[in-house]
Amino acid sequence: MADRDIVQPTADPEERALEGALRPKTLGDFVGQERVREQLGLVLKAAQIRERTADHVLLSGPPGLGKTTLAMIVAQEMGAPLRITSGPAIQHSGDLAAILSSLVPGEILFLDEIHRMSRPAEEMLYMAMEDFRVDVIVGKGAGATSIPLELPPFTLVGATTRAGLLPGPLRDRFGFTGQLEFYSEAELELVLRRSALLIDLAVSGQGFSEIARRSRGTPRIANRLLRRVRDWALVHGVTNIEQSHAATALTMYEVDERGLDRLDRSVLLALIDKFGGGPVGLSTLAIAVGEETETVETVAEPYLVREGLLGRTPRGRVATPAAYAHVGRPLPEGHWSSTGGL
Numbered sequence: 001m002a003d004r005d006i007v008q009p010t011a012d013p014e015e016r017a018l019e020g021a022l023r024p025k026t027l028g029d030f031v032g033q034e035r036v037r038e039q040l041g042l043v044l045k046a047a048q049i050r051e052r053t054a055d056h057v058l059l060s061g062p063p064g065l066g067k068t069t070l071a072m073i074v075a076q077e078m079g080a081p082l083r084i085t086s087g088p089a090i091q092h093s094g095d096l097a098a099i100l101s102s103l104v105p106g107e108i109l110f111l112d113e114i115h116r117m118s119r120p121a122e123e124m125l126y127m128a129m130e131d132f133r134v135d136v137i138v139g140k141g142a143g144a145t146s147i148p149l150e151l152p153p154f155t156l157v158g159a160t161t162r163a164g165l166l167p168g169p170l171r172d173r174f175g176f177t178g179q180l181e182f183y184s185e186a187e188l189e190l191v192l193r194r195s196a197l198l199i200d201l202a203v204s205g206q207g208f209s210e211i212a213r214r215s216r217g218t219p220r221i222a223n224r225l226l227r228r229v230r231d232w233a234l235v236h237g238v239t240n241i242e243q244s245h246a247a248t249a250l251t252m253y254e255v256d257e258r259g260l261d262r263l264d265r266s267v268l269l270a271l272i273d274k275f276g277g278g279p280v281g282l283s284t285l286a287i288a289v290g291e292e293t294e295t296v297e298t299v300a301e302p303y304l305v306r307e308g309l310l311g312r313t314p315r316g317r318v319a320t321p322a323a324y325a326h327v328g329r330p331l332p333e334g335h336w337s338s339t340g341g342l
């Protein structure tokens with residue numbers, strides 16, 4: 001993974017393998033997300049008492065907050081096998097029919113990135129979720145016939161980063177929807193403590209807070225920063241990681257005390273130094289930092305907006321007073337924030 005990607009919320013295949021070892025296996029082990037955990041726990045308990053498969057579960061939220069982990073926990077808690085697939089892997093409704101008809105009774109089907117499934121597959125899924133039945137079309141043109149196929153009862157666990165993109169009829173077929181939220185620093189510290197124990201790393205309380213503060217509310221990033229701090233400590237012969245070690249290591253990786261990386265900071269600096277704080281169009285801003293528009297929009301912007309450092313207006317992007325303070329620039333006189341807005 002390139003340095004620049006250190007605060008990316010998504011994981012590449014190599015990192016996913018590393019993550020497997022750190023995934024909590026039970027609801028009790030899963031940190032934070034109190035409401036989702038409690039409600040999901042009830043759904044599963046009730047299903048066990050009724051000796052039925054659990055209602056279909058939809059998990060939504062930004063990358064790295066624990067959707068895949070929860071899907072695996074559902075299977076674990078239900079003592080059921082888990083089948084994993086994803087929206088983009090299902091090109092044709094036939095692909096879905098093949099998966100559905102090969103499930104064993106009670107199996108958990110995890111459909112990641114469910115919003116990226118094709119339309120025909122989506123429609124097949126409606127019926128499968130509701131009636132545990134699909135119609136398989138055999139043949140083509142006038143000779144085509146539809147054969148009804150009974151399915152074993154199963155629980156669908158869908159995950160999406162974009163719940164808003166799911167068609168209403170699909171959303172309605174989930175008995176339970178869990179919306180995952182960004183984690184507090186205290187929760188991230190718990191995630192880090194657990195991971196440090198698993199990888200046998202000694203970190204002080206302040207050391208954990210230092211890493212948590214820079215983790216953008218995201219367990220995946222927290223675990224990644226922990227690994228980078230571990231590398232740094234190994235090379236520097238540090239066996240007990242204190243706050244100053246964590247801070248030095250992460251500063252070296254260009255992750256600042258608020259979790260901003262080099263790209264985030266250059267976006268803010270360009271906005272302030274080159275465009276008087278904005279408003280400026282996104283594509284112009286992207287050119288100024290030498291990046292693709294899409295990179296700025298999907299990688300840097302969401303976190304900057306969430307942190308209240310960048311504003312989106314109809315006329316373009318603007319730097320907030322907090323942005324000036326963060327990059328150490330004085331707020332110019334007559335800045336929009338002091339003159340009653342834009």
Ligand SMILES: Nc1ncnc2c1ncn2[C@@H]1O[C@H](COP(=O)(O)OP(=O)(O)O)[C@@H](O)[C@H]1O
Binds near residue numbers: 022024065
């Ligand atoms: N609540 C949590 N408690 C402990 N670790 C977590 C939690 N949520 C996520 N993680 C860790 O963060 C990493 C990413 O989680 P994952 O479930 O793959 O996120 P998502 O599927 O939402 O992108 C995993 O290594 C997992 O162990």
Ligand SMILES: [Mg+2]
Binds near residue numbers: 068112
């Ligand atoms: Mg996932």
